Amino acid sequence: MTKWKYHPGDEDAEHLAKVDKIRRSKDKLKKHNRDETQFELDKDSWAKAGEGWFAARIVEVHKRYAFISPEPVEGDIDTRDVWLATVARRHLQSRRGERNNIVVGDIVLCRPTDDRDVKITTDLPCCVIEHLAPRRSRIARRDPMVMEREHVLASNMDQLLVVGSYANPGVKWGLIDRYLVLAAEQEIPAIIVINKEDLLKGESEEFKKKCEEEIAYFRALGYTVFSLQVENQTFDDPAIRELHGMMDGKTTILSGHSGVGKSSLVNLFRPEIQQEVEENSNINYKGRHTTSYASMIKLGRGGYVIDTPGIRSFVLRERGPIELSYGFVEMRALVNKCKFRECRHIDEPGCAVMDAVAAGTISERRYTSYKGILSGVSGREGRTRDDSRETSGREGGRGEIDDIEIDESDD
Ligand SMILES: Nc1nc2c(ncn2[C@@H]2O[C@H](COP(=O)(O)OP(=O)(O)OP(=O)(O)O)[C@@H](O)[C@H]2O)c(=O)[nH]1
Ligand SMILES: [Mg+2]
Ligand SMILES: [Zn+2]
Structure with a gap:
């Protein structure tokens, strides 16, 4: 009976080469992943961009692609000069946690490409969105x-x-x-x-x-x-x-x-x-x-x-009373006058906001809105038969979706 014995041979070298290759590609992937977090990039860092890359504005976003217009100087966009753009694949993978990578109004850095990269048949010139400038407002x-x-x-x-x-x-x-x-x-x-x-x-x-x-x-x-x-x-x-x-x-x-x-x-x-x-x-x-x-x-x-x-x-996303009351101009001067610093202006004693509502200086309706937003209620007020109909598929799944439907009867 021959005892099994390990002999390093040519096959091993081959195997190792394979393993090595996988390791290297994994490393590359890791490096890629690091790059991926770099989708949002300050415009100052755009300088080292590839040749021919250009700044542009997102003028319309669809499910698989977007339309962009070149913006050679900020604020100088010809919205009739439209390109078809897709977000660079590596960014798509890393940013799945977000509902949308890009939105209308975004300032982006684009790389021109042929439409084989974009995989959408179009007569428009095509480009790939490589970077996004931090959003000034949203x-x-x-x-x-x-x-x-x-x-x-x-x-x-x-x-x-x-x-x-x-x-x-x-x-x-x-x-x-x-x-x-x-x-x-x-x-x-x-x-x-x-x-x-x-x-x-x-x-x-x-x-x-x-x-x-x-x-x-x-x-x-x-x-x-x-x-x-x-x-x-x-x-x-x-x-x-x-x-x-x-x-x-x-x-x-x-x-x-x-x-x-x-x-x-x-x-x-x-x-x-x-x-x-x-x-x-x-x-x-x-x-x-x-x-x-x-x-x-x-x-x-x-x-x-x-x-x-x-x-x-x-x-609206969750906001504390301090943050939210800033959006209600009439409350701004009052929030410091409440008895409690952490006052939510809901049922606390000595609440300056509630006093103002009682005195009629803050509108009852606006105060109801405030309470509604604080508790995460949607902006719908009352409902008509037409409103409650399901929206048809015509819109293509953007923007038309209702949030949780809770009626507010303040109107
Ligand atoms: N009576 C009247 N109807 C108007 C007036 N302005 C717009 N409309 C009509 O209101 C309807 C809706 O107008 P749109 O401009 O499509 O409304 P929108 O706000 O863009 O609607 P979405 O795109 O669905 O958000 C159309 O039938 C318009 O003709 C107006 O001053 N008076
Ligand atoms: Mg409209
Ligand atoms: Zn208060």
Whole structure:
């Protein structure tokens, strides 16, 4: 019987070479992984970028690709010069934890490529997104799919235009409050537009009075509020002209409930490019979304708008009372006056905020919004039959998803 004995031979050398190869590729992978965390990179570090790489702005994001426009000088984008872009594969793998790697408004560094790299047949020039510049500002809600995650909707805007409408759909003040919180947090100014003034004709005196009161309250807080009509409108209208002036030279994000007329407003300011607008102007508002993807559009006069799909409600990420009350301008001066430093302004004794609500200096409705956001309630107020219909697949799965549906009866 021959005893088994180990003889190092040629096969071993071969094996070792294989093992070595695997090890080396693993090392490479590790190194890759280190690189992967480097997706977000300061623009100063872009200098050592490859030849031909260029800075660009994300103008529209789809599921598998995005449209970008080269931005040779910051703020100088021609949104008609569009490339098709995909995020470099190594970044995709490492950033699975995020709902979206890139959003409209992002400033990115791109590498031109042929469309074989991109694997999407297109007539557009193609590029790969290698790096993302840190976001100057961002609008985000809680991801309705994974509640611990944030869903960033857009970035690098200078101001927020929150749009509501008097009717079809009726104004959702609580949703406006939530957007104002987001703007305050980003230290960007917010402008409020209440559209479809023409539809006020059919409304009760009581409703009109309530709207006037709400608008007066927001103005007293320092917000610019426009009450206007976008449809059948011209630049002769002083409100339209003033609003247009406020958007000049800035990047403005338009947000608000679906169907309030955001895209119609963009069309008014940029008549040569007609955004798709739902064609049921009155009575039977279907609650459908016409804008499926957020997109950045250059305004005729100067400046950019980011038109976003309407959201019916959303949940803000968790915030403590101190953080949240900053978004409620009328509470800012009061929070230090509460008896307890850690006051949540819910049921604590000696609460200056609750005293102000009782005295009528803080609106009951706004206070209800505050409490709703603090406890993680969505911005929906009341529900119509149309609102409760499932959204059709037409929108392609972005932006149109409702967060948890909890009705607030403060309206
Ligand atoms: N009566 C009236 N209808 C308007 C006015 N402005 C816009 N609309 C109508 O409102 C409907 C919705 O307008 P859109 O501009 O698509 O609304 P949107 O906010 O972009 O909606 P999403 O893209 O779904 O978020 C369209 O049928 C418009 O014609 C207005 O001033 N008065
Ligand atoms: Mg739209
Ligand atoms: Zn308090």
